[in-house]
Amino acid sequence: MIQTDALQFTYENGSEFSFPDVHLKSGEHLLILGPSGVGKTTLLHLLAGLLPVSSGTISVAGTDFQTLKRRDMDRFRGSHIGLIFQQYHFIRSLSVYQNLVLRQSFPKKALDKARIKELASRLGLSEVLHKKVTQLSQGQQQRLSIALGLIHKPDVVFADEPTSNLDDANCTTVIELLKEEAKICQSSLVIITHDHRVKSHFKNQLTL
Numbered sequence: 662m663i664q665t666d667a668l669q670f671t672y673e674n675g676s677e678f679s680f681p682d683v684h685l686k687s688g689e690h691l692l693i694l695g696p697s698g699v700g701k702t703t704l705l706h707l708l709a710g711l712l713p714v715s716s717g718t719i720s721v722a723g724t725d726f727q728t729l730k731r732r733d734m735d736r737f738r739g740s741h742i743g744l745i746f747q748q749y750h751f752i753r754s755l756s757v758y759q760n761l762v763l764r765q766s767f768p769k770k771a772l773d774k775a776r777i778k779e780l781a782s783r784l785g786l787s788e789v790l791h792k793k794v795t796q797l798s799q800g801q802q803q804r805l806s807i808a809l810g811l812i813h814k815p816d817v818v819f820a821d822e823p824t825s826n827l828d829d830a831n832c833t834t835v836i837e838l839l840k841e842e843a844k845i846c847q848s849s850l851v852i853i854t855h856d857h858r859v860k861s862h863f864k865n866q867l868t869l
């Protein structure tokens with residue numbers, strides 16, 4: 662599902678990063694650990710095609726990123742990749758339901774109301790489905806962020822620090838939700854974190 666070879670990236674200011682190869686099969690999970698500043702988010706952005714590699718290759722869901730032009734990359738990401746960011750990316754003027762509809766329609770998929778209702782229910786968002794996202798609690802925002810990463814049943818889900826700012830009980834809940842939803846969607850799951858509480862939940866780990 663994910664295969665990288667000799668990945669390197671250099672920021673404009675000259676900061677250079679070399680990453681170990683990642684090999685992940687369909688439905689597998691990977692936890693990427695490492696101290697702050699080591700390049701975890703940079704690696705996630707490369708794997709999601711948000712940054713272009715300086716050298717090396719990435720293949721996700723059988724597609725070699727080198728073969729994709731920028732617009733094709735955006736389309737590919739919309740269909741095959743789910744992103745769960747540290748900072749929430751919601752459209753603040755819209756409701757929870759409208760945000761999910763918009764994300765679902767991005768890869769030009771037909772509206773699937775049943776899928777939205779079902780996912781919202783599993784993530785405990787049914788009661789707030791028609792509320793503005795600005796009216797949600799922190800925990801509800803976190804769960805909406807997960808729902809937005811999974812609504813289109815992506816092949817791969819990348820989650821960047823999904824448990825930062827959570828207490829121990831909520832940390833476990835969010836990790837279990839992510840694993841459960843990834844299993845239902847048969848998605849591979851890559852979690853980037855420096856939160857050592859997450860370690861015990863994943864066997865497959867890569868430390869940068």
Ligand SMILES: Nc1ncnc2c1ncn2[C@@H]1O[C@H](COP(=O)(O)OP(=O)(O)OP(=O)(O)O)[C@@H](O)[C@H]1O
Pocket residue numbers: 672673674676695696697698699700701702703704855
């Ligand atoms: N756009 C940029 N231009 C230059 N340097 C950058 C840029 N973005 C990040 N960096 C630097 O690259 C290094 C790696 O950043 P990155 O965010 O990938 O680390 P990280 O391991 O995810 O850190 P954290 O755990 O704190 O989120 C940091 O030193 C950061 O300051």
